[in-house]
Amino acid sequence: MKSIDFEINLLPIISLLAVCISFLLVTAVWVPVGGVEVKQAVGQQTINEDSSDSLSLWLKFSADKKVQVSVLDSNMQAVVENTSYNTTSKKSIENLIKNLIKSHPQITNAIVAPDRTTSLNSIISIMDLIKSNNLKNVGIAPIQG
Amino acid sequence: MKSVLSQFEANSPLAENEALRPNQKRSSVKSLVASPVLTPLVDVFAILVIYLLVHSVDPTILEFNKHNIDLPRAVTSSSVEAGLVVSILDGKILFEDSTLSLSDLRKKLDSLKNDENNNNKRLTIVGDKNTSFEALSPILEICSDSGIQEVQFAILRKAKS
Numbered sequence: 001m002k003s004i005d006f007e008i009n010l011l012p013i014i015s016l017l018a019v020c021i022s023f024l025l026v027t028a029v030w031v032p033v034g035g036v037e038v039k040q041a042v043g044q045q046t047i048n049e050d051s052s053d054s055l056s057l058w059l060k061f062s063a064d065k066k067v068q069v070s071v072l073d074s075n076m077q078a079v080v081e082n083t084s085y086n087t088t089s090k091k092s093i094e095n096l097i098k099n100l101i102k103s104h105p106q107i108t109n110a111i112v113a114p115d116r117t118t119s120l121n122s123i124i125s126i127m128d129l130i131k132s133n134n135l136k137n138v139g140i141a142p143i144q145g
Numbered sequence: 146m147k148s149v150l151s152q153f154e155a156n157s158p159l160a161e162n163e164a165l166r167p168n169q170k171r172s173s174v175k176s177l178v179a180s181p182v183l184t185p186l187v188d189v190f191a192i193l194v195i196y197l198l199v200h201s202v203d204p205t206i207l208e209f210n211k212h213n214i215d216l217p218r219a220v221t222s223s224s225v226e227a228g229l230v231v232s233i234l235d236g237k238i239l240f241e242d243s244t245l246s247l248s249d250l251r252k253k254l255d256s257l258k259n260d261e262n263n264n265n266k267r268l269t270i271v272g273d274k275n276t277s278f279e280a281l282s283p284i285l286e287i288c289s290d291s292g293i294q295e296v297q298f299a300i301l302r303k304a305k306s
Contacts, residue, residue, distance in 0.1 A: 011183070
């Protein structure tokens, strides 16, 4: 009678897995390229499609490398007036965004309005600050005119 | 048929030494031969393989930055997926390896408007970190007009400080 108690030979399995790991390690691409999604503030694909109760966080860049932070309602009326910061003082901007989101839970989206001269790096930094505060709906306002 | 490990066990000097005390009951004596438990090893290897398979990046991702553009860095990012890629290199707009003017880009994207291919509804903008918004804004407008639903900027992921 054939014994029921049999052993699976694990060595081939280990060899196979080791080969798999080696192959994956050798062929893996370690380039940390990611993407930051943006929505349009104007145009066909708009960000302001939420209910009229929702508020928008606006971050407007100026030519003198300053960011004006304000909260606007759906009628573009200021709920929180402009607070101006230097683009380099990221910690202050982050704290302000955090406090605004905390005090105004109706804020559902953020719109970044860069100036002509604003660099992509500054835009991404600000978008990064907003997204890290769990506000995923971030749009960019194109240059008007 | 004996397994390979059993054969090793049988031929090992330690196993031979066990015979020095033949009167002792075998079941009460701990074997001197240490047979490695291979099951956890297999588990670890399997987890490693799964991790590498899940986290391995599609090699086509290299196509996003084949011009070695100095990308901006961000902590919060999503993964870049296949789709249309517009690169901005020294103020020039590159689309599918050819330099295009804004009007040509608009025509190209408009021609893809009614394409059923979902990949054409996603566009990645690959721009140098010092690119001014003046160069980016028209591209965003064209994307919006052409009905491209997902626009993203390519970035380099950085660790949270």
